[in-house]
Amino acid sequence: MTKILQRNLYREVADRIGDLIEHGELSPGERISEKQLCEKFGVSRTPLREALKVLATEGLIELLPNRGARVVRLTFKKVKDTYDLMAALEGLSGELACQHITDKEISTIRTLHNSMLEHYHQHDLKAYFELNRQIHESILAASQNEVLQEMYSNLSQRVKRVRYSKKMTQAFWDQAVKDHENMINALEKRDSQLLGQILRDHLCNKLEVATLAGVIEDGAPGEGHGIVNA
Amino acid sequence: MTKILQRNLYREVADRIGDLIEHGELSPGERISEKQLCEKFGVSRTPLREALKVLATEGLIELLPNRGARVVRLTFKKVKDTYDLMAALEGLSGELACQHITDKEISTIRTLHNSMLEHYHQHDLKAYFELNRQIHESILAASQNEVLQEMYSNLSQRVKRVRYSKKMTQAFWDQAVKDHENMINALEKRDSQLLGQILRDHLCNKLEVATLAGVIEDGAPGEGHGIVNA
DNA sequence: CTCGTTAATATTGAATTCATAATTAATTTT
DNA sequence: AAAATTAATTATGAATTCAATATTAACGAG
The missing domain is CATH 1.20.120.530 (GntR ligand-binding domain-like)
Incomplete structure (x- = not known):
């Protein structure tokens, strides 16, 4: 009865960024560089940016238009x-x-x-x-x-x-x-x-x-x- | 105290697709054509696909890998x-x-x-x-x-x-x-x-x-x- | 030396292009 | 003619390219 989890690249990337956030490798408030993450994961900006949008919807990061993404601060x-x-x-x-x-x-x-x-x-x-x-x-x-x-x-x-x-x-x-x-x-x-x-x-x-x-x-x-x- | 709502293209598109779903212009179960929606909204596939991923995260649509998106069926x-x-x-x-x-x-x-x-x-x-x-x-x-x-x-x-x-x-x-x-x-x-x-x-x-x-x-x-x- | 302005650089947003998988149409075989 | 196989088409997934915005660096005035 365990669900078949469909592996899209964007979902993979989102999960890995989630891990980085969980383990403090991305600090709250700090700007997330698309370029850096692309290089780290070896993917292009397209799936990465999709992942960022998903993570923002999930409430883990914030997207500031034209000013990048940052990890949500847990006040x-x-x-x-x-x-x-x-x-x-x-x-x-x-x-x-x-x-x-x-x-x-x-x-x-x-x-x-x-x-x-x-x-x-x-x-x-x-x-x-x-x-x-x-x-x-x-x-x-x-x-x-x-x-x-x-x-x-x-x-x-x-x-x-x-x-x-x-x-x-x-x-x-x-x-x-x-x-x-x-x-x-x-x-x-x-x-x-x-x-x-x-x-x-x-x-x-x-x-x-x-x-x-x-x-x-x-x-x-x-x-x-x-x-x-x- | 009203929040400044940031208008990204992908968010705009997601909202409009949400409206289509709400008003039954996209039927549950039916395949959502990226091409059609791109033409309808006059945007490229990049922001549209970002919108689809967001809508999937929000639980309004489902994404079947390589097989497109469809509106969630309200059982x-x-x-x-x-x-x-x-x-x-x-x-x-x-x-x-x-x-x-x-x-x-x-x-x-x-x-x-x-x-x-x-x-x-x-x-x-x-x-x-x-x-x-x-x-x-x-x-x-x-x-x-x-x-x-x-x-x-x-x-x-x-x-x-x-x-x-x-x-x-x-x-x-x-x-x-x-x-x-x-x-x-x-x-x-x-x-x-x-x-x-x-x-x-x-x-x-x-x-x-x-x-x-x-x-x-x-x-x-x-x-x-x-x-x-x- | 500091502040404000302008130019250079880097980053993001979105369209396009290329590659791959799925669907449909055409063809062949029984 | 029906089913199966193969070819053509279409749609999706992801990388690349181009445009616009923001950030940084350089410059000049006070």
Whole structure:
């Protein structure tokens, strides 16, 4: 059932530029040189410029007419707005998942949940985050709403470089795990209202986590360092 | 405070193609000829193809590699998924609006509301719809969340050609007006939870209205008539 | 030396051209 | 005549070219 993903050159290029942005190789605010990227990828300007237009539509970059493209600056406000939206979408995904999910899918998520708990007790943050991601992705998939998945994926992409921060206080972590206990219980009861509420309020959907990481890009406009201002 | 909208050729072309889709001049499923559109708009293939890529990203058309573009078919499922999502976003917009809205903005919406009621009593559906739209737009604007506005606007665009149907039963209309009464009351009390709930459940965000209109495009694949299947 | 002006350069926007894949038309074979 | 194969045409994908705009460098006046 995995979708056949059609590989056009422009889509390939867009994805690679997306990676550059995610890994900080293109700094927010800094002008993106078409020539440089063309040389880096070994393509002409035509597919590159198509990719830039797509990335602008996806909200990752901004296009200033006749003045080139630049990576969108993730201001405090913009990240907060995006998180608020993602929380609402996660809530919806929970509600819909309760309506559509099979027993088998629930037990798969239960397994992921237990595995995540292990990593929590072992204080393995990286492994915890990965399992956490898989759980949320599974709920999203169980929602059976492709438009929702597409939109969530886009928003996730936008804030990826400030998400899943390395820092996290123990208190936050404890709360997140409690949320997850409530989630899996709500899911097993198929209580859509409850799961929706939990996910909307879930800590990971809240701004505090990213704020802590000190990765907000509210710095002076015009240069591209990603200076803290949180 | 109105945004300066930058006019690139590709954006202009994308908007015009969007209009063609909205008004049914390009049928779902039917192949879109680059050559024809180039001639119609008097532009070369470069900006036109950029526009097509943007429209595909926006979810209005699909691009089949080496096989051209076609207008996305609005199946029952796709419209339902989109409506579910829009309902969640409207709910969020209501919650956020309650947090940010000024007394002045509320009174403006109250005025719109009263005006809408008049049109309701006069059975002027067209005028009613316009006021209705303005109210929802005002709440969305009051949310102060630009990302939310952008996403909602995109979803709205996708289903525009099946929305605001001409048909509407009196019972549905009565219920919608009741919802609006509750909305304005919740807004004036700044009860974010309540307004969120009302908007999520609001009739206009539900599928029934579009379903009635008989504009769902679940017809046989390959041709583009927009046949009913509801 | 600084500010403002003009010329040179570089970059972007869009049309054209070339290459490749898909579709249609023509031809052949059974 | 129908199906299959091949040739011709058309459409798409991507590189190149040309034009317009912005940026930088050079120059000159105060």
